[in-house]
Amino acid sequence: MKKKKILIVENEFIIADVLANILKTAAYEVCGIADSVKEALEMVAEFRPEFVLLDIYLKGKLTGIDLAHQLTEMNIPFIYISANSNQKILEAAKVTNPYGFVIKPFREKDVLIALDIAVYRHENHLETGTRQNAVLQKKAAEILSSSITWESKILEISKALQPYIPFEFLSFGTKQEDEVSFYELCFSRIGFDEYQSMGCAELMVVTNRKRHELAALKSNDPNNQMATWYDEKELEALLEKPSLKKIYAERYDLKSHLSFPIPLGNDKWCYFNFYSRRPDAYQADHLILCNRLQPLLITFMEGMLQAPNSPLATEVQNYTVKHHKASIEQPSPFSGIIGNSHLLLTVFDHVIQVSKSDSSVLILGESGTGKEKIAERIHSLSLRKEKPFVRINCAALPTSLIDSELFGHEKGAFTGAHERKIGRFEQAHSGTIFLDEIGELPLESQSKLLRVLQEKEIERIGGRVTIKTDVRIIAATNRDLDKEVAEGRFRLDLFYRINVFPILMPPLRERKEDIADLAIHFLNIYTRKIGKNIRGISPQVLQNMKQYHWPGNIRELENLIERNVLLTREDMINNMVLPTQLEQYASVIPTEATVITMSEGERAHILAALKKCNGKIWGQGGAASLLNLPPTTLNSKMKKLGIRKDFGS
Numbered sequence: 001m002k003k004k005k006i007l008i009v010e011n012e013f014i015i016a017d018v019l020a021n022i023l024k025t026a027a028y029e030v031c032g033i034a035d036s037v038k039e040a041l042e043m044v045a046e047f048r049p050e051f052v053l054l055d056i057y058l059k060g061k062l063t064g065i066d067l068a069h070q071l072t073e074m075n076i077p078f079i080y081i082s083a084n085s086n087q088k089i090l091e092a093a094k095v096t097n098p099y100g101f102v103i104k105p106f107r108e109k110d111v112l113i114a115l116d117i118a119v120y121r122h123e124n125h126l127e128t129g130t131r132q133n134a135v136l137q138k139k140a141a142e143i144l145s146s147s148i149t150w151e152s153k154i155l156e157i158s159k160a161l162q163p164y165i166p167f168e169f170l171s172f173g174t175k176q177e178d179e180v181s182f183y184e185l186c187f188s189r190i191g192f193d194e195y196q197s198m199g200c201a202e203l204m205v206v207t208n209r210k211r212h213e214l215a216a217l218k219s220n221d222p223n224n225q226m227a228t229w230y231d232e233k234e235l236e237a238l239l240e241k242p243s244l245k246k247i248y249a250e251r252y253d254l255k256s257h258l259s260f261p262i263p264l265g266n267d268k269w270c271y272f273n274f275y276s277r278r279p280d281a282y283q284a285d286h287l288i289l290c291n292r293l294q295p296l297l298i299t300f301m302e303g304m305l306q307a308p309n310s311p312l313a314t315e316v317q318n319y320t321v322k323h324h325k326a327s328i329e330q331p332s333p334f335s336g337i338i339g340n341s342h343l344l345l346t347v348f349d350h351v352i353q354v355s356k357s358d359s360s361v362l363i364l365g366e367s368g369t370g371k372e373k374i375a376e377r378i379h380s381l382s383l384r385k386e387k388p389f390v391r392i393n394c395a396a397l398p399t400s401l402i403d404s405e406l407f408g409h410e411k412g413a414f415t416g417a418h419e420r421k422i423g424r425f426e427q428a429h430s431g432t433i434f435l436d437e438i439g440e441l442p443l444e445s446q447s448k449l450l451r452v453l454q455e456k457e458i459e460r461i462g463g464r465v466t467i468k469t470d471v472r473i474i475a476a477t478n479r480d481l482d483k484e485v486a487e488g489r490f491r492l493d494l495f496y497r498i499n500v501f502p503i504l505m506p507p508l509r510e511r512k513e514d515i516a517d518l519a520i521h522f523l524n525i526y527t528r529k530i531g532k533n534i535r536g537i538s539p540q541v542l543q544n545m546k547q548y549h550w551p552g553n554i555r556e557l558e559n560l561i562e563r564n565v566l567l568t569r570e571d572m573i574n575n576m577v578l579p580t581q582l583e584q585y586a587s588v589i590p591t592e593a594t595v596i597t598m599s600e601g602e603r604a605h606i607l608a609a610l611k612k613c614n615g616k617i618w619g620q621g622g623a624a625s626l627l628n629l630p631p632t633t634l635n636s637k638m639k640k641l642g643i644r645k646d647f648g649s
């Protein structure tokens with residue numbers, strides 16, 4: 001095997017020397033030792049290391065964290081080796097997404113295991129990248145050769161990008177050349193595979209503006225020539241002036257943005273402008289991805305220039321887009337998993353992205369958010385779908401039985417082992433094992449599990465032979481594993497090994513738009529099961545359900561619907577007792593003991609804030625900042641609650 005080239009960035013000579021010796025003995029190639037960011041960058045340029053081990057404090061003003069950001073942009077993986085325990089610095093280091101973290105003083109073993117895990121994770125990352133490119137290339141060729149309309153082709157390529165660059169809204173357009181020409185095509189995501197399209201004609205109707213007015217607004221947008229991302233704050237700053245982007249952001253409640261320009265030759269440019277409702281959907285990683293995808297998209301757009309009726313080649317002014325909704329031709333891979341909120345759609349995108357690979361997946365989220373459901377779906381969409389899916393709940397087994405449950409035992413291995421037992425890993429051979437509640441696994445079993453993951457072989461308890469296993473790992477936990485690692489209850493090396501592809505399940509209170517659909521879904525299930533004829537749930541009950549905070553998430557909602565189906569005597573659920581949150585509102589609304597609904601409480605709260613700010617919403621001293629809400633969210637809440645800007649209602 002080729003020796004991996006490693007650069008050490010460490011200002012303490014003795015430690016650097018010890019590290020170099022450890023690495024050389026383990027057959028790594030140390031291509032240099034730098035003691036400052038400046039020197040490190042020179043060595044990176046000269047030797048192109050495959051990995052960097054870096055300390056946080058170095059010679060000079062710049063730190064290892066500054067270097068880490070640059071390494072990310074150059075796509076060079078790194079591991080921190082540091083004695084720093086300052087929480088703020090550790091947080092800043094974590095944001096740079098290292099491949100590992102070794103704490104000083106370290107043992108030889110710590111460094112080698114961290115490197116081993118980092119190499120595994122990076123290879124996984126590269127494999128995913130190569131696969132992504134191959135998949136996209138194939139997809140782009142299929143789209144180009146298909147006989148669908150021009151705008152459908154743009155939609156299809158945007159959809160193909162969705163798993164890699166997530167968006168709830170996308171505008172595709174050309175650079176604004178003059179005051180008259182104007183070309184924009186927008187897609188708003190309304191379901192997993194459902195998008196609503198808008199062309200120039202619709203934009204004119206929706207915004208109540210003429211073409212030249214839209215053109216003037218668009219000319220206020222910056223013409224980036226490189227992919228650029230904007231988080232919530234940066235987007236707010238970008239949208240201070242009236243512009244087309246501002247209209248989109250306000251109308252669709254968009255919080256972050258990534259502009260991805262594609263050069264078409266002769267100083268012509270087109271743009272894929274991605275927007276998300278999440279404030280932090282785009283990061284530096286996306287710029288690397290854009291860089292990688294740009295050649296592919298240039299080829300695609302060149303193909304599109306040749307396509308019949310290409311608005312890029314013909315007179316743009318004559319072009320209008322028919323309003324259409326993307327049709328769903330195939331059954332959704334997520335049927336049975338209810339919800340259309342953008343947070344859940346992001347989870348679906350991640351599932352699609354990871355399911356075909358063999359990467360380990362770590363599903364994080366509160367209890368009852370659907371982690372197991374997602375784990376099953378990853379398996380059923382994977383190439384292992386015909387093979388076993390074996391679930392084990394690490395919290396449900398007594399410590400003494402975990403090892404024999406996971407790895408099996410031989411007859412007579414311990415008192416009570418009357419028969420040979422095949423463990424779950426063996427049962428899952430060539431399939432998937434789902435380690436639920438992995439955060440509960442005792443430390444001793446964690447070491448054994450790590451060994452199995454590294455060596456891909458197991459030994460039954462009391463057995464002498466090693467058995468090869470080929471098992472894909474999906475783990476889930478509702479614990480904060482970072483904290484568990486920090487407090488010594490979870491092994492750092494195991495954490496890095498399983499945390500290759502994290503998927504975060506949103507709590508129900510953050511996707512309230514899914515509550516009504518879920519409630520109806522469970523109502524249908526339980527009326528059928530229990531044999532009652534209940535037509536629906538009253539709007540008022542649904543409204544109250546939306547105000548509730550659902551600590552038990554979907555499981556709690558499911559149980560509540562089941563109970564209400566049992567209890568209801570009418571043909572409609574008109575009453576539902578929910579644990580109240582009224583105490584929370586009591587301090588906000590100083591009325592007598594009058595019971596008010598949640599929306600009344602929200603309305604009173606907003607009105608009070610508007611009054612205090614004299615009706616000002618945006619900027620400093622505005623109601624939005626007082627309520628700690630983005631102004632766009634406050635605006636849409638006001639619209640929903642029927643509060644006018646002059647704060648009448």
Ligand SMILES: Nc1ncnc2c1ncn2[C@@H]1O[C@H](COP(=O)(O)OP(=O)(O)OP(=O)(O)O)[C@@H](O)[C@H]1O
Nearest residue numbers: 336337338339366367368369370371372373554555
């Ligand atoms: N989006 C969804 N649509 C329909 N049913 C769902 C959805 N998400 C979860 N459920 C249902 O909610 C219940 C809880 O889901 P699940 O067991 O997957 O959650 P979990 O996060 O694994 O919980 P725990 O951490 O407690 O094990 C299950 O009955 C599951 O079928």
